[in-house]
Amino acid sequence: MNKTAVKSLQRILRDAGTYSGKIDGLRGPLTNKAVNGMIEARRDGFPDAVEGWSARRRAVACLQRGALDRDIEAGPVDGLWGPQTDFAADSLATLFETGEPPPAWRDEPVVDVNPNGWPREAALIEAFGSPCEANLVRVPCPWTLSLAWDLRTTCDHIGCHERVAESLRRVLERVYAHYGEERLRELRLNRYGGCYNCRRKRGGSSWSTHAWGVAIDWDPDQNKLRWGRDRxxxxxxxxxxxxxFWEEEGWVSLGRARNFDWMHVQAAKP
Ligand SMILES: [Zn+2]
Known part of the structure; x- marks a missing residue:
């Protein structure tokens, strides 16, 4: 069990009333004792064989029990760490971190529609003109943005290519209606990483979609270029x-599509 899983286990044990130690992710004697306490108190929630299991297996069983009690699909309470338990542990971590039951996000396919006819990256010049010569327009942002690299500097609009402006306006309005100002700040979606930028791709030689003002970066500090979905x-x-909301307008998250550059969303198909 990794540290995150043990933290979730400790929270389960605390909720069960058998653990009052630190939530430190370390499975020491206190945690193991609490595991035995939970199994004793909830004997009907575990199979008979639990009596003969190792301390680790009993701990995994408590994690599974805790997941099931919270309506997270964890399979049978068998104390064995398979893919289903792995997924349940992941969901538990989200639940404890956000306080909300995790939606079935892994089942949800990336929305792959293109109602605005965004071009492929290879056809950007034909579609949007030469790089670094975009006709930029200002789209008001319904929530207050702060520059990610200088949070004291706020801004109330995004400067983008005129061709994508209407679509961007719709996305921002839907986002705002869904989350609201406070939640957007909590989610760090007020940390604006920039749109138009006359530059080539980082780690590449071709023009960045930012050079047309058809890409936007969000919260770059917590979504670094090379990070995958684990980070x-x-x-x-x-x-x-x-x-x-972005995908319904045909915008592409490089994170969702390619699992890198999670900060980046663009009105072009990669
Ligand atoms: Zn970007």
């Missing part, structure tokens, strides 16, 4: 609606 904040389930 990137924007990969978490609470951002699922956020991405859906």
């Amino acid at each position: 990137a904040r924007l990969a978490r389930p609470e951002y699922d609606p956020w991405w859906r």
Whole structure:
């Protein structure tokens, strides 16, 4: 069991009333004792064979029991760590971290529609003109943005290519209606990483979609270029609606499509 899983286990044990130690992710004697306490108190929630299991297996069983009690599908309480338990542990971590039951986000496919006819990256010049020569327009942002690299500097609009402006306006309005100002700040979606930027791709030689003003970066500090979904904040389930609003307008999250550069969303198909 990794540290995150043990933390979830400790929270389960605390809720069960058998653990009052630290939530430190370390399975020491106190935690093991609490595991035995929970099994004793909830004897009908465990199979008979639990008596003969090792301390580790009993701990995993308590994690499974705790997941089931919270309506998280964890399979049988067998104390064995398979893919289903792995998934349940992941969901538990989300539940404890956000206080909300995790939605079935892994079942939800990336929305792959293109109602605005966004071009492929290879056809950007034909579609949007030369890089670094975009006709930029200001789209008001319904919530207050702060520059990610200088949070004291706020801004109330995004400057983007005129061709994507109407679509961007719709996305921002839907996002705002769904989350609201306070939640957007909590989710760090007020941390604006920029749109238009006359530059080439980082780690590449071709022009960045930012050079046309058809890409936007969000919360770059917590969604670094090379990070995958295991680290990137924007990969978490609470951002699922956020991405859906973009994807319904045909915008592409490189994170969702390619599992890197989770900060980045663009009006072009990669
Ligand atoms: Zn970007």
